[in-house]
Amino acid sequence: MVRLACSSVSFWALPASLRLSVRSASVAPVLRHSYSQDATPRNLTIAGTDYPTDTWTNVPQSILSQYGRKLHIQPDHPLSITRKLVESRFPGFRNHNTLPGVVTVDQNFDSLGFTSDHPGRSRTDTYYINKDTLLRTHTTAHEVDVFRQNSSDGWTLSADVYRRDAVDRSHYPVFHQMEGALTWDRSAFASRQACMDAIRESFDKLPKHDLVVEDPNPTFHAERNPLQDKYHSADEAEIVAAHLKRSLEDMVVAIFTAADKALIASGQSSESEKDPLKVRWVEAFFPHTSPSWEMEVWWRGDWLEVLGCGVIDQPLLIRANQLDRIGWAFGIGLERIAMLLFGIPDIRLFWSKDPRFLKQFTDAGPMKRFQPFSKHPPAPRDVAFWLPKTLKGDVVAETPASTASAPNSAGGQQTSSPRNNAVEAELAFHENDLMEIVRTIAGDSVEDVRLIDSFTHPKSNRRSLCYRIEYRSLERTLTTEEVNEMHERVCGEMVGRFGVEIR
């Protein structure tokens, strides 16, 4: 299966307990070198507001400088065009597109039912402004507020979201998600049955499609994908789930039909008739929905993870003072969809201010495939190092190459609740720390960072890692001197911050 930009949800789709064991198996807690001991200012000013920093602060200036670009509402930007295309499949929904990205830990995690030891909270994967405030890791952070505001039954919400993550052509620490939800107020109907009838009627009016849909599992399963039986009857959950699935199937038909058209128009001939679009529903886990699913789409030879969704957690709605509402929600990554629609090969391009990129897209008229305007040579450099010895000679592991993307703002490195554990017994080295050093130093002049070798010395028990860093600018050819200079700084930071020994 191909995982494209920033919306794969598989890691977060595991229950927290499982994720912990999956990802902590290979890591050893040791005292972490605190974040930029030298350079954390006392306050951070973000969009005109000052926030005090503390030992939790880990958001670098390079990320804050991207804050507020609002690509998803920039006219003629491919992310904005994609957003509008998705919104257009939900007529009558209210579209919230300007909510600020600084949120509380409560908004991003607690209010959504994330357990206190949920790996999503870890500092290795989430950008904290301080212990109570962070850059949202998903648009779900606004669900409770939007439900509480109760200004429409259906709504979408698009925004920039932030995650410490791998460096490659489909991952970037800032990306965009769209949340969508539709609820019905049972108390507005004469009976629960009357509400179900209304949902059924609405379902019957949804556009029909002739897509092949694989949906092998029962709507709920006691262990794997439970019904919220304290709040919902089986019939209620069934009709909400059916409405959800059909609505999202219609949406992907629209998107992928547009993508096919653009491909045909560009002369890249269509294989679509031989290999028609298919959808499959995969059971999933999110703290804020149950039952939950991921949708995967078969498009031009690969299964693509497209979105996460489910029946909204009733305690979440109750927290929002919507005691009688019942409904569904989904979250979709916009970069992934836009990359498919327009054939954009590198996620960094979305941030480009180069007119050779921006001029290719327009809100008006048919969708056109992106035409690459230049190719500059890559400049690979390797960094090989010994990890510092931990007490037991144990070593710290790499993140499995970016499962992440989705809300995984945190990996299972946290062996105890980060909230209770202010003196961070975290890792000496986490792969995302290297990713961040490289991004901070090389900015958008780095295309890919990957582990190419790893071994443990049989006698000393020390672990050696080697990463290949592919420097390459999308806009110009980098000189050997500047690449060397960046690379030396990366090596220096690795030594200074993590005590590694360069080999």
Ligand code: PHE
């Ligand atoms: N918050 C989930 C994510 O970031 C997506 C999601 C949204 C899943 C709404 C279910 C419902 O991956």
